[in-house]
Amino acid sequence: MIEVEDLIALVRAYNPRTDATLIRQAYAYGAAMHDGQMRRSGEPYFTHPVEVASLLTEQRLDDATIVTALLHDTIEDTRSTYSEIEARFGTEIAGMVDGVTKLTNLELTSSETKQAENFRKLFMAMSKDLRVILVKLTDRLHNMRTIRHMASHKQGQKAHETMEIYAPLAGRMGMQWMREELEDLSFSVLNPEARTSILRRFAVLQRESGDVIRRITNDIEIELNRAKIEASVMGRAKRPFSIWRKMEEKEIGFSRLSDVYGFRIVVGPDADCYRALGVIHQRWRSVPGRFKDYISQPKSNGYRSIHTTVSGRDGKRVEVQIRTREMHEVAERGVAAHWSYRDGVRAENRFAVDPAEWLRMMNERFEEASDHAEFMEAVKLEMYTDQVFCFTPKGDVVKLPKGATPIDFAYSIHTRIGHRTVAAKVDGMRVPLWTRLRNGQSVEIVTAEAQAPQDSWIDIATTGRAKSAIRRALKAERRSGHIRLGRELARAAFAQVGKRATDKALRTAAASLGLSRDEDLLAAIGASEISARSVVANLYPELAQVPPAPDVAPEEAIVGLDPKAHFDRAPCCQPVPGERIVGISNKGHGVTVHAIDCPRMAEFEDQPDRWIDLQWQPGHHAPRNAVTLEMVISNAPGVLGRICILIAEQNANIADLRFVDRKPDFFRLLIDVEVRDREHLHGVIMAADTESDVAQVRRHREEGTRRVPFRSERATA
Structure with missing residues (x-):
């Protein structure tokens, strides 16, 4: 275990002004609280908090974060309390320790509904102080490095949780090195055979090709020296999980993979990035479609770099990343670069962004989600996707996730633009709304005032923002339609007992049923959640109990x-x-x-x-035989109400109503009508057919069966 003075020396290497006394006190307090506790490996438990603190020094974090790492398990696993830590170490550190404790207690692998709620809490905790998640991610990293000491079922659970939540979160916060290591550690648990197979392939490849990394690194250095560009060049083989993911995505074997090696060029001034790019492309042939300029179009977490893939020595494809030292610091530390210290003061890095801005943006988007499934969808879309950059006709840049469509583009500009989208032009050419956008394309959205979101847009959109906005609009539209239908159904039901469905009567009925507004009652009636007949029975029980006619029982x-x-x-x-x-x-x-x-x-x-x-049985039958009618009606105000009235005038009751297709100009719906007999049904169909806005009416039978003779169809205009 690292001794306290060695830990202080690690902090002092980048922060000479560190409060050594504070760290000593925290070290001693943590050791005392965890005294007697052991890890599954047999080591004293306190070795874990110390290792987490040591890993955080590699990210040059401040004293408060280092102390939080030393104390992060005290509230959860010892007799220590928030009040005691606050009294000893101050409110800031106590709040961070409490935040890590709350994150630890989240059961992120539980049911989907609970998981969504836990994600909300996770982002709320991160919004208060992002250093909390830095400690938690580092805590998870050390636990994954020592996961072999856990029970086998716990290993699988933790590996799944890490792969699905913590690894993409680390990547989204710009800590790519941590993401890759967390993914690979999880991969070794979830699919050890595949990982071992890839490592064996690498060993064979190295025996056959020799030290490819050293040779290509030397080649790059020689070319840069000739151009008098000062730079450091690093190369490495990609991690097994990264290789496995590419094999799965492209559905190819290891032998067909090309760019299994990656090289990084770190230069001085910004201009040298593009000079180095020119040198690389002059010496080796670039691979079309594999160039990304994240310097001119940086990622939202501050990441800047030029990515290119070239055919190198012996025709092998290699990926090359080019960046400055400042860019490299942000690329390596991600969000942690915001708190990095140098010579005792916060290091100024012009490329380090305030990650709280990203969290605020995510929280704003997630707050728009109306249910758990929608929230989880938005979280995963935001965390798992890479970005593409497109342009408006005026030249403004719009950042979107990979795979985004013109629908996503429209909603990213403004919700109103998204709702009114009717078409899109990409680079001047009209394209379908489901077209996948690519980097650098210019997108123009064509709108119309009468347009409204369509159900199919949910499948076309990829961003959480667009999906949430579409769902809200569709829900509002359906509610409006349900209210209109409910009003007509209520009017007909009240008329059957000689009463009027006044606003006062509806408010009274709503209150008696536990609803706050009469509109909620009408929406429930229109959605078939409450029958209009039961509402009448609730208000006028003596009228609703009509004595049976001499019907056949x-x-x-x-x-x-x-x-x-x-x-x-x-x-x-x-x-x-x-x-x-x-x-x-x-x-x-x-x-x-x-x-x-x-x-x-x-x-x-x-x-x-x-x-x-x-x-x-011969004789008069009661109107209790439900028959389903299929209608195609115009999408115009009042049409549905008139149809309901026509059916009511035939002394037939509407038992249920379902929309099966909604288009801008027509609706297709199924109506369950209760009738006496064949003649009664014939009268209902003929009455509906007389309505000019009914394009088709027929008796509906289950799919695969033929229609009965009763039908009336007219050509739709």
Whole structure:
């Protein structure tokens, strides 16, 4: 275990003004609190906090962060309390230790709903002090380095959690080295055979090709020296998980991978980045489509570098990154560069961005998410994607995740622009809205005032911002439609008992049902969550209980069955009185009544013993036989209301209503209507067909069955 004076020496190497006394006190307090506790490896537990603190010194972090690392498990695992730490080390450190404790207690591998809520808490904690997540990430890194001492089921759980949450979070915060190591450590647990296979391939490749990295590094250095560019050149083989991911994405074997080696050129002034790029491209052939300039278009976490891939020695492809020393510091430390110290003061790095800006942006976007699934989708999209840079017609740069479409581009400019999008032009050419945008393209969005978001846009959009805005708009549109439909259904239901659906009556009914507003009641009626009939019954119970007419009772409606036999109308054909019917015995489970022309009857041709000859009881039948009608109607104000009134005028009740297709100019919907018999159904269909805004009305049968004769269709304009 690193001794306290050695730890202080590590801090003093970059911060001569460090408060050594504070670190000694924290070291002694942590050692006392963890005294007697052991890790699974058999080492004293306090070795872990000390190692975390040591790893943080490599990132040149301030004293408060180092002390927090030493104390980060005290509140959770010892008798120490927040108040005691605050009294000994101050409010700042106590708050950070408490923040790390809360992050540790989040069960990030639990159910999706709970995971979404934990992610919200995680980002809230990060927003208060980002050093908290630096300590937590480093804590996870040390735990993953020593994961072999855990129980096997715990190893898998921690590896999944690291791969899905902590590794991409480290990468999103610019700490790419940590992301790569966390991914590779997780990979070694989750798929050790694949990792071992890749390492063996590397060993074979090195035996066959020799020290490729040293030879290519020398080649680059020679070319840069000739151009009189001072630079340091570093090369390495890519990590096994990075290789595995490329093999999976491209669906190719190891032998077909080209750029398994990466090289980094670190120069002095900014201009030397482009000079070095020219040298590389003059000496080696560049690979088309593999050039990215993150200097002129930096990433949101401050990352700047030029990436290019060239065909190097022996035709092998190699990736080359070119950056200055300041850019390299940000690229290596990411968010930690914001707190880096040099000579006892905060190091000034013009490329280090305030990561709180990114967190504020993410929190603003996530606050727009209305449910857990939407929030998780936004988190994963924001954390896992790389970026492309496109231009508006005026030349403004728009940053989008890889795979973004013109829909995402429109919503990134303004929600109003997104809602009104009707078409897009990319580099002057009209393209479909599902087109994937590429770096450097100019995008023009064509809008129309009458346009509104479509359901299909959810699948087209890739950004959390666009998806959230589309869902909110669609939900608002559906609610408005439900309110309109609910008002018409309520009006018809009230009229049946001789009452009017006044605002006061609706408010009273809403209050009695526990709803705050009459609009909520109407929306519930329109969405079939509450029936209009039950609302009337709630207000006027004496009127709603209409005595039965001399109708045929349900148990007497069928002739040919035992009086005690149970029967059901087949949902596939929904037979009604007046139609020829046949029964199919269900071997002790009652009888299913089908229309004689139901196509499903062919399934029972070889089972004649199950057929029962039936007929409807003569006489007046109650309007209790639900039949589904399929309608195509104009998307215009008042149309749906008029149809509901027409059906009500035929003394038929609407039991349910479902929209199956919504287009800018028409709706396709299914309406369950309760009728007496065949003639009653015929009257309902004819009444609906007289409405000029009804383009089609027919009796709906289950998919795969043929239509019955009752139908009325007109060509849609």
